Amino acid sequence: MSASTLPSSRSATAGAFTAEAFQAHLASLPAGLPAWWIERKRAAYERFASAPMPVRTDEAWRFSNLSGLTLDGFAPPPSVTATPQASIGIRKSARLVFANGRLFSREILDPHLEARGVIVDTLQQALLRHPELVREHLLAQPSRLGSAKFSALHEAFLVDGAFIHVPRGVEVELPIGIFTYASGTGAAVFPHTLIVAGENSRVTVVDYFGSTNEQEVQLAVGANDLYASHGAQLTYVGKQDWSHQALSFQSNSTVVRRDARVQSLNLHLGARQARHESLSQLQAPGAFSEMLALTVAHDDQEFDQRTLQIHQAPNTKSDLLYKNALLERSRTIFSGLIIVDPDAQKTDAYQSNRNLMLSDDAEANSLPGLEIQANDVRCTHGATTSRIDPEQEFYLQSRGIDKSAADELLTFGFFEDVLNRLSSDELHVALRNLIQTKFKR
């Protein structure tokens, strides 16, 4: 089908990701990858190329700055030889570092980790060694929040990512750290993190995304797949700290099974424009998904967060709390939906978006939503937007604290209840320190 047969307002745009670029990408992959994976990538490319870019009338893109969503001028970046600064000041059991889509280093720091059957490896290795595990879980969940085109782009151009599998009953004490860097102007990266927490296992993963230079124009199209099997406890902390000229799309999918618990906390600091979609599926009784997010938006940044909590079984629980601190001329969008399936009785779902306006020029948009088909449920949702009271500001100033230090203090005060939900003090401190770097710029 040629583009001219489509109405002009819905024309499909591939930008820099042409059919030739895709062929070049396939040719660059190592030999021996499973045929089904290559086929899936080809199908994904077709979906990407034929899907239109979002338009204003798409409900899933309401309030988004569509003119910023350009795919032109990007290319798969060359390999990186310099050592990225891969440290977040916490003790870890293993560490994977990716730079420009390729593995940079892999360290297993807990000597017992592999003996206990824990796999911390690259997706490429996992595709060779554990193809069935990867096939079952990798990008297996639907894209329901509007970014089907970008999810397809991710799948088509995905080079490598992290694969973590924790076997039944194994508890990994220290977090596993994944560091993903983009380097160079025009670099397009497609990070992926796949975590499968086996029955009654316990693991914490910290996923960091950053650029080696703050001013480089980059594109990041990432995704993660989190699976918590029966009774598993999975904690996921994502830290998005891309270059301030980056365009970022991230799609997260969480599947929670019987009596399992997933706690995810996404910290959003970087990028010029960042879209973050998060889907939680509560598939069996006792499943609990805690979805947390903290955003510090400044300058002209836009953070666009779309969430979906789907309760597919009775006695499931979800608890979403997204907090945005907005400075200068920044914008945020939160759109959340809770869906309760007809037989998901005794669902307990909560959804809250809170915005702290630290500037009169900032703009926060909030669209909370519910779609309940069961009759015996407890669902609450709400959104609040609060401005700093001038008397509060004067009080802080009268103690010698200037506007920028006051903003920092108030932001931390605002974030405190979310940070306190982390059970690890070390992680709490590491997150605080990272947030602080944004105020030191």
Add this chain to the structure above:
Amino acid sequence: MSSLVIQDLHVSIGDKEIVKGLSLTIRSGEVHAIMGPNGTGKSTLAKVAAGHPDYTVTKGDILLDGASILEKEADERARAGLFLAFQYPSEIPGVSIANFLRAAVQARLPEGEEIDATAYYKRLYAKMDMLKIDRKFTSRAVNEGFSGGEKKRCEILQMAMLEPKFALMDETDSGLDIDALRIVAEGVNALRGPNLGVLLITHYQRLLNYIVPDFVHVMYDGRIVKSGDKSLALELEAKGYDWVKKELALANA
């Protein structure tokens, strides 16, 4: 020796003139009390000196150690050595007293210098011990859910930590029962010394039983109309503000 000099100060909020030509000099080591009926401009004086953005100085000047502070922002004035103890301190949800004070102490350090956390907590605990404040206090959010007495003690603790040259204490006694008043007054007395000048703003004489001033000024209709020593406060207590008003009327007749 520092000085805070207020010269022929005129202050308006919107079109309304509230302070109408007030002059006052405070030196280090001195405690001045300003008394007067409600609505006479006492609190405005404290807020305008601290740099509250709602007020406009239309005439006159405020000099700290000889230099005008009127062009300085509130935070700059605070770092220069002014401290306002609020009548109604704001609540800062989620921000602990320890972190709040830490930010205030950090703000006074030279650019690029990081606060020494160990030394900071040592000093904070020493000040709390001196003011007989429980250490658990530091982890509470600033003024959130505090009783009137706790809010005022929090103000005194901040004053103790920030060691200002001049403290402007706005109706520190308001809303306090006699026990709380005594505790707060003990705190202020403990901080009194040759390096601190204090301006106590109060409606009632009773605070001055606990914090004995060196000078007492009576403020009425935007100016100081009578000054004296501590005996003036007692005379006011006995005769009431009507006495001042009558004297003024006679003088203006």
